[in-house]
Amino acid sequence: MSSESASTRCGVVAVLGAPNAGKSTLVNQLVGQKVAITSAKAQTTRAKMLGIALHEQTQMILVDTPGIFAPRRRLDRAMVSAAWEGAEAADAVLLLVDPIKQRRHELEPLLGSLAGRPERKILVLNKVDRAKKEPLLALAQDLSAKADFEQIFFVSALTGDGVPEMKAALAAMMPEGVWHYPEDQVSDASERLLAAEITREQLYKQLHEELPYDSAVRPELYKHRPDGSLEIHQQIVVGRETQRPIVLGKGGSRIKMIGEAARAELSELLGVEVHLFLHVKVSENWAEDKELFEEIGLDWVK
């Protein structure tokens, strides 16, 4: 695809951590730019891409595994297995721990399930700017006895301390291969997907169970206009012809409301004016459509 060089590497990193461990902060450090993903979006149903990190000739696709901790409801349990499916397709799993507020009740079950898994694992103790050295080392020892971590890192996602070393080590764990995302798309990739995610959320919010699970939002165009505003075109893909009028609503009223709500949210998140154009496409076998999966950031799910 993007690169011909045999020496490039590309892989998927599943980032795990209890709430508040500092995942977003770390992802921003690794990606090296502000990624507009908020914790409010944490409970989506599928594993999602957090961002793309580059290190020399290596591209790392960072993915989230939502709802992985202590699922209570049935829906949450389904999400956990979906999350693990994501992790299964990952090349490495990064477990991020806040050594001060460890949330052991959430950490322990995760460590238990990590232990038997085939992925390469690294343990990252965060917030070293606030943690004391000795308990930190004791914690590292304690946790490393519970899963076969290849390496342990001490970082501050906030200050960036220790992050470059960790990033380089992670990059070395990625398999050789061509880059999955062309270089010129990387900077916008997270935002493109976020934009699609927001529209998808509105679809579910406004249509509830009227719309079956097998619908998707596909990013088509993401363009910065000279006046600083953003022009975004997206396709709402549904599985059956009968679903088209549901999404459109009477005289197009529903799709207009979906678009308006998504546009407002996106504009607030990104801090710029957004022009959002939506249209519906019927594609019976979209769930089999590899290319579409790639575009919506799910390419790594088998």
Ligand SMILES: Nc1nc2c(ncn2[C@@H]2O[C@H](COP(=O)(O)OP(=O)(O)OP(=O)(O)O)[C@@H](O)[C@H]2O)c(=O)[nH]1
């Ligand atoms: N002192 C310190 N604070 C940090 C560090 N990393 C993250 N934080 C803070 O910890 C809090 C949680 O960070 P987030 O990055 O939002 O955590 P998260 O894991 O993405 O949280 P969820 O979205 O709830 O899963 C924020 O207040 C961060 O500023 C760090 O290295 N040092």
